[in-house]
Amino acid sequence: MVATGLTMSPAVTAAxxxxxxxxxxxxxxxxxxxxxxxxxxxxxIVHVAMVIATGFSRQLRGMTWGNER
Incomplete structure (x- = not known):
C-alpha cells in the first residue's frame, strides 16, 4: 500500500x-x-463485527486487562 501510494505521486515518480x-x-x-x-x-469490518457478536464489553475487558471474566 505504501509503494502504490508513493507511485501515485508525480513528485516521487519523477525521482x-x-x-x-x-x-x-x-x-x-x-x-x-x-x-x-x-x-x-x-x-x-469483519473483525469489529466478530468482537461485537461475541460480547463487546467482555472482549474489551479481555483486551485491556488480559483476562476474561
Whole structure:
C-alpha cells in the first residue's frame, strides 16, 4: 500500500521512475491501491463485527486487562 501510494505521486515518480515500471503506470498503481484499501476495510469490518457478536464489553475487558471474566 505504501509503494502504490508513493507511485501515485508525480513528485516521487519523477525521482524514482522505476516505480512506474514496477506497477505498470499510474492507473494500475491506483487500482492496486484501491484494492488493498478495500481489503483492509473489509478486514476491519469483519473483525469489529466478530468482537461485537461475541460480547463487546467482555472482549474489551479481555483486551485491556488480559483476562476474561
Amino acid at each position: 524514482y521512475p522505476i516505480l512506474l515500471d514496477v506497477f505498470g503506470g499510474y492507473q494500475t498503481a491506483r487500482t492496486l491501491h484501491f484494492f488493498g484499501f478495500t481489503m483492509l476495510v473489509l478486514f476491519l
